[in-house]
Amino acid sequence: MNPATLPDYIECIETGLLPAWQLLSVHEHEPVQVLALPAPWQLLGCGNYAAVVVHPDYPDWVVKRYAPGRPGHAQEADVYRRLGEHPAFSSCLHAGADYLVLRRIRGKTLWQCCLTGESITARTIADIDAAMVWATARGLTPHDVHAKNVMQHEGRGYIVDISDFYKTQPCARWQDFKRIYDWLYVPLLRDDPVPLPVWLMDGLRRCYRRWRRHKRHTV
Ligand SMILES: Nc1ncnc2c1ncn2[C@@H]1O[C@H](COP(=O)(O)OP(=O)(O)O)[C@@H](O)[C@H]1O
Ligand SMILES: [Mg+2]
Numbered sequence: 150m151n152p153a154t155l156p157d158y159i160e161c162i163e164t165g166l167l168p169a170w171q172l173l174s175v176h177e178h179e180p181v182q183v184l185a186l187p188a189p190w191q192l193l194g195c196g197n198y199a200a201v202v203v204h205p206d207y208p209d210w211v212v213k214r215y216a217p218g219r220p221g222h223a224q225e226a227d228v229y230r231r232l233g234e235h236p237a238f239s240s241c242l243h244a245g246a247d248y249l250v251l252r253r254i255r256g257k258t259l260w261q262c263c264l265t266g267e268s269i270t271a272r273t274i275a276d277i278d279a280a281m282v283w284a285t286a287r288g289l290t291p292h293d294v295h296a297k298n299v300m301q302h303e304g305r306g307y308i309v310d311i312s313d314f315y316k317t318q319p320c321a322r323w324q325d326f327k328r329i330y331d332w333l334y335v336p337l338l339r340d341d342p343v344p345l346p347v348w349l350m351d352g353l354r355r356c357y358r359r360w361r362r363h364k365r366h367t368v
Contacts, residue, residue: 158207158250159243166190166212167248172200174216178358181216194258196297196310203253214248222249225312231287232314237280237307254309256302259326266344269301274330276306281323289314294323325357 171184180195186202193201193211198219203211215222226249229241243250262269277299281291291314298310313320 154207155242155250158204158210159245161204161207162212162245162248162250166202166204167214167245170202170214172214172216174198174219177219181219193253194297198312201251209253210242211251211253212248213251217247221312222247224315225249228289228311228314231289232284232311233287235280235283237276237283237305238311239307239309254300254302254307256300256307258309259296259299259301260350262301262342263296263345263350264347266342267301268339268342269330269334270304270339272304273299273301273306274327277308277323280306280308284311284314290317290319291323292316292318292320294320295326325361 166187169185169187170190172181173184174181174197177197180197181200183192183195183200186192189205190202190212191205193203195201198221199213199215201211201213213222213225223244226241226244229239229249229251232238234240239252239254241249241251257265257267259269259273261267277294281294284291289311291308293310293313294308298308300307300309
């Protein structure tokens with residue numbers, strides 16, 4: 150974005166978007182709900198803490214707003230500052246009271262790739278591995294890297310959600326994802342992908358969460 154247009158974009162966010170945009174987070178393990186979103190803003194995605202929208206006049210930038218009661222936007226801005234510039238990550242242009250302006254990443258999350266039957270490439274997996282090495286070298290701990298926080302665009306991989314990289318305890322989610330990718334996805338789906346139903350994906354997600362909780366209590 151031309152730096153001269155940033156004040157206009159912020160004005161557009163503060164006066165046109167924020168007053169009419171209503172978010173609700175009922176449970177911290179389920180996606181936030183968008184109760185109202187003013188035109189012409191479009192919803193790109195919802196995480197468990199925040200929702201992300203784009204305006205057609207500023208297609209290369211997005212607004213990530215945290216739902217009421219869900220903290221973390223200032224920490225996320227700080228992680229972007231520590232991360233520096235890397236092609237597999239977004240960057241943060243501005244931090245408002247409960248939102249961030251981020252560079253838009255195109256493509257689909259790996260979750261959406263499974264739902265639509267788009268093949269997840271080995272190159273995407275390698276790009277995410279390299280991005281995690283970069284983050285570690287910058288003193289951060291890659292955390293919560295999973296199918297909804299990673300995107301693929303033209304066969305390359307991007308990490309869209311770095312909000313938990315400030316945490317210091319290790320996280321096995323990407324290693325677990327790669328194990329399923331190698332054992333199941335590559336032999337069954339990579340070269341011949343089919344759209345997977347949402348009930349199957351949600352079922353897998355819930356089973357995985359239960360298994361992780363069980364593992365935590367038994368080690
Ligand atoms: N920079 C971005 N560009 C495009 N889409 C994004 C970007 N950041 C997030 N998204 C979309 O919004 C969704 C929710 O964002 P995310 O950062 O994961 O929120 P949360 O911190 O609540 O998990 C993502 O799964 C993705 O679909
Ligand atoms: Mg997320």
